[in-house]
Amino acid sequence: MRRPVEYGQFTSWVFTQKIRSAGLLPSFGTVGDGLDNAMMESFWSSMQIELLNRKKWRTRVELANAIFEYIEVFYNRRRRHSGLAYATPHDYDLAHTIQPLTAGS
Template sequence: MIDAYSRRVVGWSIAEHIRTELVVDALEMARWQRRPTPGTILHADRGSQYTSWVFGHRLRDAGLLGSMGRVASSVDNALIESFWSTMQRELLGRRTWPSRVELAAAIFEWIEGWYNPRRRHSTLGYLSPHEYEALHTAAITAA
């Protein structure tokens, strides 16, 4: 899960399946990291994991509002599709992974050690997600 404001990856999970519990785990990680206020919008595609009763129930319990775009909208998930493309190009496509444990460790290191703290984004004025959030947090605090 990516914060659309800062492009920071705030929730992720890895498994050998794409069942609902995979996205619920990512949601719980995002909730733990962000502590979103009630009414925060979570946008997802129309995949069965996101339209499931369990996922919707978790959103409602957290006071979050679910959002989904139109079917077959190419811009609906542009942010996450861009992220997947970047991770494929910068990490996944560079080697093979002998085990899920090694892959999970590499993904963790790439997200938490590179993507969030150091990878620059043109949409953020060539700042990393951490730098962008720090800059704007300082400006809000000063105001």
């Protein structure tokens, strides 16, 4: 017996097809699997609270610049994250990256 397709799975499939037709890559999850989205949902929530809800921008360029600065300057380099032992992603990566050996070291 075939199970009926749930509405959420159908919309996920349609959304995935729209993404592909735009020349973009969808997330790595499967249809109806929301587990890979938890980290991004957390990020979007943080950005909404810490940036987007605090100001109105006059132009899209101004907003794009603010989002870029939030991600690259604040979120990755200064904001501490509980999932990274309360380090910034930048500092966590530096502490957990094996540095290659160079000649003479």
